[in-house]
Amino acid sequence: MGDVSQETGESRLVFGHYAPTASRLCGFVREWLESFALHMPSPGIEEWLSLVYQIMKKHYKTLRIDGENLLPAISSAVMIAGQTLAESHEPCVVRLASQVLAAIANHSISYGDEAPRHLLASNGPVLTIFLRIQVELLRPTVEYLAEVLFFFAKEFSAETRSVISGLEHGDSPLVAAMFREIGNLRNFKQMTLRLNTASRKDVRS
Structure with a gap:
């Protein structure tokens, strides 16, 4: 990696693309992710x-x-995001964890990468995601979580249904409606938002 600089208030990673050094740089990234995953949770x-x-x-x-x-890099990133998603109650942190998983899911589909897709499926936190979308969260966070759940519902429909059906509200009409929209991400997000709203109302009543 070249450096991490501050730009418009966000961290910007400057990644080398020079062919002779690319492999070494990727190795450093993989090693850092593996080390970080082993030392979770982490301050900051x-x-x-x-x-x-x-x-x-x-x-x-x-x-x-x-x-x-x-x-190896994806495996560590999924582990970091999944554990954070399960343990954190900070909205910004939950959002970032869901963004990490959504980015991996979207790239694995767009590039047609089977190995990363199956790795995410075998290690991805379907149960955690379904539970999180039923609690108080900012709308953008629910939408990011919906993107990841959409990946599982579309690519591994039977397995995802099996996990969710055993959970509270897992066999509700809203969940059934969500699964009917696995061909349309926009509609799936809308149904996920409706489930989030209905679940929060149930908690308050």
């Missing part, structure tokens, strides 16, 4: 998650070209 998790998100969102392609570092 919001800033670190922001960096993980930038790596997965903007530099997935570079990791992908390198090849051997992609799967």
